[in-house]
Amino acid sequence: MKQNLIDIAYLVSAILFIYGLKRLQSPSTARGGNRLAALGMFVAVVATLFVQNLLTPVQMLAGLVVGGAFGALLARRVEMTGMPELVAAFNGFGGAASALVAGAEVARFLAPNAAELMGGSVLSGADAVTISLSILIGMITFTGSFIAFGKLSGRISGNPIVFPGARLVTVVIVLGAVGALAVMVSGAGDFATPGFPADPVVQAALGIAAAGALLGILLVLPIGGADMPVVVALLNSYSGLAAAATGFVLDNTALIVSGALVGASGLILTTIMCKAMNRSLLNVLAGGFGGDSAGQGGSASAVAGQTVNATTPDDVAILLSYASKVIFVPGYGMAVAQAQHAVRELADELAKKGVVVKYAVHPVAGRMPGHMNVLLAEANVPYDQLYEMDEINGEFETTDVAVVIGANDVVNPAARHDTASPIYGMPILNVDQAATTIVLKRSMRPGYAGVDNELFYNANNQMLFGDAKESITEVINEIKAL
Amino acid sequence: MLSNLIVFILASIIGSEVISKVPQTLHTPLMSGSNAISGITIVGALVVAGMVGDPWAMYIGLAALIFATTNVVGGFLVTDRMLQMFKKKD
Numbered sequence: 001m002k003q004n005l006i007d008i009a010y011l012v013s014a015i016l017f018i019y020g021l022k023r024l025q026s027p028s029t030a031r032g033g034n035r036l037a038a039l040g041m042f043v044a045v046v047a048t049l050f051v052q053n054l055l056t057p058v059q060m061l062a063g064l065v066v067g068g069a070f071g072a073l074l075a076r077r078v079e080m081t082g083m084p085e086l087v088a089a090f091n092g093f094g095g096a097a098s099a100l101v102a103g104a105e106v107a108r109f110l111a112p113n114a115a116e117l118m119g120g121s122v123l124s125g126a127d128a129v130t131i132s133l134s135i136l137i138g139m140i141t142f143t144g145s146f147i148a149f150g151k152l153s154g155r156i157s158g159n160p161i162v163f164p165g166a167r168l169v170t171v172v173i174v175l176g177a178v179g180a181l182a183v184m185v186s187g188a189g190d191f192a193t194p195g196f197p198a199d200p201v202v203q204a205a206l207g208i209a210a211a212g213a214l215l216g217i218l219l220v221l222p223i224g225g226a227d228m229p230v231v232v233a234l235l236n237s238y239s240g241l242a243a244a245a246t247g248f249v250l251d252n253t254a255l256i257v258s259g260a261l262v263g264a265s266g267l268i269l270t271t272i273m274c275k276a277m278n279r280s281l282l283n284v285l286a287g288g289f290g291g292d293s294a295g296q297g298g299s300a301s302a303v304a305g306q307t308v309n310a311t312t313p314d315d316v317a318i319l320l321s322y323a324s325k326v327i328f329v330p331g332y333g334m335a336v337a338q339a340q341h342a343v344r345e346l347a348d349e350l351a352k353k354g355v356v357v358k359y360a361v362h363p364v365a366g367r368m369p370g371h372m373n374v375l376l377a378e379a380n381v382p383y384d385q386l387y388e389m390d391e392i393n394g395e396f397e398t399t400d401v402a403v404v405i406g407a408n409d410v411v412n413p414a415a416r417h418d419t420a421s422p423i424y425g426m427p428i429l430n431v432d433q434a435a436t437t438i439v440l441k442r443s444m445r446p447g448y449a450g451v452d453n454e455l456f457y458n459a460n461n462q463m464l465f466g467d468a469k470e471s472i473t474e475v476i477n478e479i480k481a482l
Numbered sequence: 483m484l485s486n487l488i489v490f491i492l493a494s495i496i497g498s499e500v501i502s503k504v505p506q507t508l509h510t511p512l513m514s515g516s517n518a519i520s521g522i523t524i525v526g527a528l529v530v531a532g533m534v535g536d537p538w539a540m541y542i543g544l545a546a547l548i549f550a551t552t553n554v555v556g557g558f559l560v561t562d563r564m565l566q567m568f569k570k571k572d
Contacts, residue, residue: 010525017519018496024512025503031565034515038558041522048525054532056540063531063544067551074552075559080567086560087514090521093553097523100546104530104539111536126483236513239520246526248486256486257493258522264497265516269509363506370509374564382571388506 002051009047010254016040017258021265027383044254080378081335084368085152088145088232091239095141098242099209102134102249106205123201127249128184132208134245136177139212140219141238147220148231152367158225160288170218177211180204222287225332226409228367230273230284237266269369276363276389278425289422308444311462313471316438317478320346323400325356327392329429330372331365333406333441337468340379343405346472347381349479359385360392360402360429362410393430402434404455405468406441412453437461440468511564518557524550 017040023033045064054060071090078086109123150156183204223231240262247255274281320326328347334340347357359381365372373386387395396402404411411431414421431437432455439456443465455461464471504512527550531543 014493018500021497021504021512021516021519022500024508024515025500025505027505027508027565027568028570030508030511030568031562034511034558034561034565037515037519038562041519041524041554041558044522044525045528048528049532052529052533054528055535056532059540059544060528060532060547063527063547064551067548068555070548071552071554071556072559075556075563078560080564083510083514083560083564086556087510087517090514090517090553090557090560093549093556094517094520094523097521097527097546097550097553100542100549101523101526101530104527104542104546107538107542108530108536111538233513236517236520239517243520243523243526244490246523248483248490250526250529251486252526252529253486253489254525255522256490258519260490260493261497261501262516262520264494265501265512268498268501269513272506272509361506368510369513370506370511373507374510374567377564377567377569380567380569383507383568384571386507 006047006051007253009043009051010252010257013040013044013047013254014257016043017261021261080375081338082153083374084228084232084366084371085149087368088148088152088235091232091235092142092145092149094239095138095145095235095242097138098239098246099135099138099142099212101246102131102138103205103209105131105249106202110199110201123188125185125188128188128201129181130245130248131205132177132181132184134242134249135205135208136212136215137238137245138242139209140216141235141242143213143216144220144231144238145216145235147217148228148235151220151223151225152228152232158228160224161221162288166218166222170215173211173214173218177208177215180207180211184208219285223284224287224289225367226364227277227284227287227289229364229369229371230270230277230281232368233266233269233273234281235266237263237270240264240266273364273369276427277423278427306457308456309462311438311464313464313474314478316462316464317475317482319401319436319438320350320355320403320475321353321479321482323350323355325358325395325399326350327396327399327402327431327434328357328359329402329404329407329411329431330359330361330376331405331407331410332367332371333408333468335366335371335375335406337406339405339469339472340375340381342469342472342476344376344379344381346476346479347385349476353479357385358387358392358395360387360389360431362389362407362429365407365410389427389429396430396433399434400436402431402437404431404437404439405472408453411455414454418454431455432458432461435460438464440464440466440471442467507568511561514557514564515561518554518561521550521554521557524554
């Protein structure tokens, strides 16, 4: 009877998760959808807490309070610009939890009083496999997410970190994990002889955990800053798969369903991100592409010797004020300069003058999927002014001024025609088709071997050098003074 | 095992269908919200840590519980914070 009640509660929470996610299909229903999903989680937890017989309710409640308070603190404290690293950190916590639950399951099977605890059942070969997978994926998610956290928050260099033989090391570690799995399966079937921590099955589980931890680190270290959206989405998927694997371990439908939903979600985002860069997932994971400040390689048709037009805030102010249509193109540089509020203010000033203002957002702009949209939403930019690449690309031809704020690769025309360019084939925003382009950038950074951007050298392009936030503020003041 | 696999596959299909229609503008809230859902491991943590009676399983499970709860509570709250900022033009 009790078990039936729990199963029904899990079904209810699965339904709430699905409808909650469905409501994320529109910004107007999204907030309600998130609450629906949170309600689903509440139902699942309450059913588990109160319907099952907990032997240690006090400890469990304490755990919920500690974890909940910590999570709430992080969620309230974070600045919107710190969102990518927070999402990565939460991902890591989820992965760690899945690995630990599988570890606890090992402890349970191998406890001195296991026969009594488990009602006489022993660790089967299938259990050993699911437990191993759960530990492995959970640990990859855990360490991978925290390396991503380090890179996104600037604690670790955002440049790709590659070393010779990395692939060989990865293969060796994977083989080690498979070996440990074999030990675990062969050790399954009987209860522990030497007791919990010294049992070979436990050693194997620890080995798999170590292998997962190393694999997670090796997965994310070689990824450059520009490729972070792909990896963040992929780790998101792993956190779901880890939860689903744990569901297989515990025979728990709630975990399997939710884990599958999240796994699918992360995988779809990963695919979208890869497509938006015209690269395969394997190519991204091979790493070495695109650091924080520089890309790799360099185009054959180098633009050496060409000059760029530099402009001033008052010229930009005049140009924008007399335009009839302006499109803003935000990129990671806008996030770094925290310029989103200034951009919104500039858009407001232009709207007062009757200028039509739109925003064009490339799918991989920023460091995680949808990064720019969140920042602009924070600055009160209405979401119906934000356009996706395919919606707006036809409009640049009829646009007077396209203002590029801290975006680079996603507006580089070389992607269309320069087969030697590392970004060749990547779909880009066609800003070069606008009558005039203005690029806000700190400097030309001469000397670095990055992907040079053809756009900068176009005759109808003007560079506004300086901190994006300060530059825009100056432009706003000039417009007000006109 | 097989029935679990069936559930997993069906849920994956439903997830793909529902999520492929989420617009780009909501991709970050989608990630943080679905990430909070993956904190469902909280239920697994409660089961292994709370019902077993083995001290090792209890301590490991309790650590899992704290991690998972951080993930769940933080994930849903931060998603809500983001989503309340998404406004239409008035």
